[in-house]
Amino acid sequence: xxxxxxxxxVDEVSKVATLARLILTDxxxxxxxxxLSAMLDHFADIDGLDLEGIEPMMQPTPLANVMRDxxxxxxxxxxxxxxxxxxxxDGRFRVPPIVGIEE
Amino acid sequence: xxxxxxxxxxxxxxxxxxxxxxxxxxxxxLARIAEHxxxxxxxxxxxxxxxxxxxxxxxxxxxxxxDPGPLAGVPVALKDNMCTQxxxxxxxxxxxxxxxxxxxxxxxxxxxxxxxxxxxxTNLDExxxxxxxxxxxxxxxxxxxxxxxxxxxxxxxxAAAVAADFAPISFGSxxxxxxxxxxxxxxxxxxxxxxxxxxxxxxxxxxxxxDQIGPFAHTVADAAVGLQTISGHxxxxxxxxxxxxxxxxxxxxxxxxxxxxxxxxxxxAGASPDVEQRTEEAFDALRAAGAEIVDVKVPAFSYGLTAxxxxxxxxxSSNLARFDGVxxxxxxxxxxxxxxxxxxxxxxxxxxxxxxxxxxxxALSAGYYDAYYGRAQKVRRLIANDFSAAYEKxxxxxxPASPTVAFEMGDKASDPLTMYLCDTYTIPxxxxxxxxxxxxxxxxxxxxxxxxxVLAPALKDDVMFQVGAALERSAPQRSTGSGEGGAS
Numbered sequence: 001x002x003x004x005x006x007x008x009x010v011d012e013v014s015k016v017a018t019l020a021r022l023i024l025t026d027x028x029x030x031x032x033x034x035x036l037s038a039m040l041d042h043f044a045d046i047d048g049l050d051l052e053g054i055e056p057m058m059q060p061t062p063l064a065n066v067m068r069d070x071x072x073x074x075x076x077x078x079x080x081x082x083x084x085x086x087x088x089x090d091g092r093f094r095v096p097p098i099v100g101i102e103e
Numbered sequence: 104x105x106x107x108x109x110x111x112x113x114x115x116x117x118x119x120x121x122x123x124x125x126x127x128x129x130x131x132x133l134a135r136i137a138e139h140x141x142x143x144x145x146x147x148x149x150x151x152x153x154x155x156x157x158x159x160x161x162x163x164x165x166x167x168x169x170d171p172g173p174l175a176g177v178p179v180a181l182k183d184n185m186c187t188q189x190x191x192x193x194x195x196x197x198x199x200x201x202x203x204x205x206x207x208x209x210x211x212x213x214x215x216x217x218x219x220x221x222x223x224x225t226n227l228d229e230x231x232x233x234x235x236x237x238x239x240x241x242x243x244x245x246x247x248x249x250x251x252x253x254x255x256x257x258x259x260x261x262a263a264a265v266a267a268d269f270a271p272i273s274f275g276s277x278x279x280x281x282x283x284x285x286x287x288x289x290x291x292x293x294x295x296x297x298x299x300x301x302x303x304x305x306x307x308x309x310x311x312x313x314d315q316i317g318p319f320a321h322t323v324a325d326a327a328v329g330l331q332t333i334s335g336h337x338x339x340x341x342x343x344x345x346x347x348x349x350x351x352x353x354x355x356x357x358x359x360x361x362x363x364x365x366x367x368x369x370x371x372a373g374a375s376p377d378v379e380q381r382t383e384e385a386f387d388a389l390r391a392a393g394a395e396i397v398d399v400k401v402p403a404f405s406y407g408l409t410a411x412x413x414x415x416x417x418x419x420s421s422n423l424a425r426f427d428g429v430x431x432x433x434x435x436x437x438x439x440x441x442x443x444x445x446x447x448x449x450x451x452x453x454x455x456x457x458x459x460x461x462x463x464x465x466a467l468s469a470g471y472y473d474a475y476y477g478r479a480q481k482v483r484r485l486i487a488n489d490f491s492a493a494y495e496k497x498x499x500x501x502x503p504a505s506p507t508v509a510f511e512m513g514d515k516a517s518d519p520l521t522m523y524l525c526d527t528y529t530i531p532x533x534x535x536x537x538x539x540x541x542x543x544x545x546x547x548x549x550x551x552x553x554x555x556x557v558l559a560p561a562l563k564d565d566v567m568f569q570v571g572a573a574l575e576r577s578a579p580q581r582s583t584g585s586g587e588g589g590a591s
Contacts, residue, residue, distance in 0.1 A: 008465070012465075013461070013465075015468075016461050016464050016465045016468065017461060019464050019468060020420060020448075020457075020460045020461055020464040021424075021427070021441075021444045021445045021448050022445065022448055022449050022452075022457055022460065022461070023445050023446065023449040024449075032458070032461060035458060035519060036461065036462060036465065038520060039412065039462060039519070039520060042408075042409070042520055043409040043412065043413060043475070045405075045406060045409055046406050046409050046410070046478060046479070046482050049406070049478075049482065049485070051478060051481040051482070051485075054481040054484050054485060055481075055484055056477060056480035056481050056483075056484065057480055057481075057483040057484040057487060057534075058312065058480065059298075059311075059312035059342065059536075060298040060299070060312065060487075060534075060535060060536020060537075060561070061298060061299045061342055061344055061536065063299070063341070063342060063344065066341040066342075068338060076205050076206060077205065080205040081205050081430075084202055084203060084204075084205065084430075084431050085429070085430055085431060086428055086429070086432070086433065086434035087434065093429050093430055095429055095440050095443065096436075096437055096438055096439050096440050096443050097438070097439055097440065098439070098440045098441075
């Protein structure tokens with residue numbers, strides 16, 4: 001467990017924001033760092049638990065790999081779906097250029 | 104509040120037997136909405152025109168000798184995170200403000216086929232993240248019993264809609280207590296069914312392994328009819344369990360003689376004295392009705408909050424990645440795609456949603472996955488194991504639903520952790536997938552309602568309802584006249 005103080009740095013929060021595709025101002029970044037640190041402090045209550053050999057629980061049902069039969073069925077109407085997009089053209093979603101991004 | 108209200112069961116009976124028309128019932132409810140919802144703000148959208156048209160159809164069916172179904176003519180309110188074809192579905196978020204889904208949620212289809220009439224889409228904490236309905240992009244919902252207080256959340260609009268008699272039944276979603284806590288705070292019945300008992304198809308996902316749709320109602324019997332209608336296997340949801348509809352109404356009158364009601368002796372502290380006292384009285388009432396009270400331990404209960412606030416945000420950060428300005432909802436214009444994603448999400452999501460996305464992203468990120476998300480999933484297993492052991496000694500467990508009665512607006516808004524503690528008693532059953540319900544049981548501080556929570560093992564929803572009905576019969580009458588802004 002990372003247990004240095006503070007639990008999370010401004011740089012780490014900045015990296016998390018980028019991963020989450022969110023833009024934070026410097027002020028928001030410092031607030032978020034304080035809030036996340038406080039939460040992670042609270043969540044340290046499970047640090048002392050012996051979890052050796054405990055199987056992780058992903059979901060509550062005994063179901064696994066549920067497949068439907070491979071048959072043709074009703075699908076959503078393309079025009080209806082595209083009509084709800086911010087921008088569509090020629091039966092497709094339209095987005096700004098993807099290439100030429102500075103990372 | 105309204106002491107001569109008509110239950111959903113009675114409305115359906117009246118409409119089916121042609122005693123009173125669906126149109127009459129709809130007009131009564133629409134009139135109350137028009138008069139009071141300006142202040143309460145239970146609804147993001149009132150479907151007056153659609154409801155009147157549907158009522159006319161229902162009445163025509165009855166006139167033609169056809170049965171519209173078990174919810175014939177019953178006004179129903181839907182949390183605004185359930186998809187309604189062609190009708191705005193916002194999750195109380197700016198990012199979806201103008202979106203009209205191209206399909207209906209399975210629950211919507213089933214309710215319509217049962218004769219229900221949708222009167223509106225109810226307000227919620229944005230993307231169902233919150234415990235007060237203050238996190239809505241469209242403004243907060245007020246508690247109809249005291250408009251200076253919150254209705255709870257995240258399904259606060261649905262709870263308030265029933266409390267204010269805008270509809271006898273409403274539906275919400277419960278990921279960590281979002282049905283049971285607002286039900287407690289608004290003095291109505293609220294149920295989270297067994298995970299997988301109700302299809303999640305068309306429920307906009309928050310935490311996919313935790314989310315479950317359930318009803319609010321004034322009575323346990325109405326909640327039973329509502330839940331029976333929407334439950335049962337749906338091939339469109341791969342986590343839908345292979346069972347028929349729940350059979351709940353059958354056991355409501357059976358009483359609790361011979362049932363073992365568990366008291367969790369190591370329940371985390373934190374409930375206020377008034378809530379503690381009502382819960383004690385609920386145990387007494389069930390004992391008096393013939394139940395046996397047994398002590399059980401659930402040692403991992405108190406770790407539920409931590410496990411939940413790592414798992415739910417992790418799932419949310421993944422689910423909410425789809426809101427990127429490409430396929431639906433709003434887009435913030437930009438010169439390249441990556442910046443467009445970021446600008447859209449930054450503008451479209453509110454503070455609490457961003458907070459949880461960040462927390463979840465962190466818990467899943469390289470280097471921290473094992474320490475946070477991985478450990479939380481193991482703790483989840485510990486909690487499930489502890490409940491399994493407790494259910495060998497007890498048929499159901501009884502706890503408070505919310506640690507306190509309805510709190511004042513703004514009270515907990517500044518500190519996220521304080522707000523998260525509202526879910527202490529409701530969270531474990533989302534982690535385990537077990538059913539839980541809140542039943543009003545007398546009043547606490549300020550004359551406000553207290554909810555007692557009944558918990559049961561997976562697929563024992565019927566036993567939970569049996570105990571809930573017994574609690575309802577023995578509950579102290581709530582003092583009337585304490586409401587300031589409620590419909591009467």
